[in-house]
Amino acid sequence: MTEQGVTAGLESSSDKENDTVTGTELNEKETIQEERNFSQTDVDKIVQARLEKYKKRFSDIDLNEYKTLKSAEDERELEAMKKREEFDQVLGTQKAKYEEELNTLRTELTTMKVDGTLLAAAGNRNAVNPEQVSQLLRNQVGLDETGRPVVYSADKQVVYDPDTSEPKTLESLVNEFLDENTHFVRSGARGVVSSGSQGSDLSIGNNNVADLDMNKPADRKI
Known part of the structure; x- marks a missing residue:
């Protein structure tokens, strides 16, 4: 075979391959074009098919029965809510009553x-x-957490007796106050002094001085 014959054969084979590639590309383009060119009718058919599929899936459900059940459930929830509100209201009333008592x-x-x-x-x-x-x-005293009467400082701290290391007693507070403010004590009368010793009872006529009230005119005359 001559060189010209070989060359001609190769060119012929190449042309056939090019024709084949060109044909394949055309077929792919036509297929893509056909896929893109869905008509409105085709789209409607697809949508309808999907609707039918969903209808078939829910065909066994009775909408009226569903509405009835849903309504009953809503009523139960509403009733439960009312009961909770009533309970909270009753609880609040009882709590307020307890705190008041x-x-x-x-x-x-x-x-x-x-x-x-x-x-x-x-x-x-x-x-x-x-x-x-x-x-x-009165504003210097009160009850602690255990219900015991105690004396409080200005910053509301319990005052302790330095001698006993126990909370200061109300009697001690009164004694200190009267020792410092003797004009609140009846003159000439000796009661229980700060140390705790008891003075003798004084009497005028048939009247005990301890029983007299100097705020009363009749007692002052005595």
């Missing part, structure tokens, strides 16, 4: 343990007006 009991306990102790201590020291002494000292 607790405050009342604490007030009564304070009156008995604190005010009573101050009055008794002032009376034992023959104060002219034990009630006045009690009122003057």
Whole structure:
């Protein structure tokens, strides 16, 4: 075979390959073009097919029954919510009542343990007006967490007796106050002094000085 023949054969083979490649590319382009050229009818068919698929999936569900069940569930939740609100309201009322009763009991306990102790201590020291002494000292005393009457400092700290290392007693507070303010004590009468010793009872006629109230005109005349 001559060189020209070989060359001609190669060119012929190359042309065939080019024709094949060109044909394949055209087919791919036509296929892509066909895929892109969906008509509205084709789109509607696809959508309808999907709708039918979902309808078939939920065909066994009764919408009316579903609505009835949903409504009943909503009513149950609403009723439960009302009950919770009523419970919270009742609980709040009971809590307020309990706190009120607790405050009342604490007030009564304070009156008995604190005010009573101050009055008794002032009376034992023959104060002219034990009630006045009690009122003057009232803001310095109170009950601790255990319900024990104690003396408080200006910054609301419990005051301790340096001799006993125990909380200072209300009697000690009254004694110190009357020792420093002797005009609150009846003149000429000796009651229980700060050290705790008891003086002798003084009497005028048939009247005990300890029983006299200098705020009363009749007692002052005696």
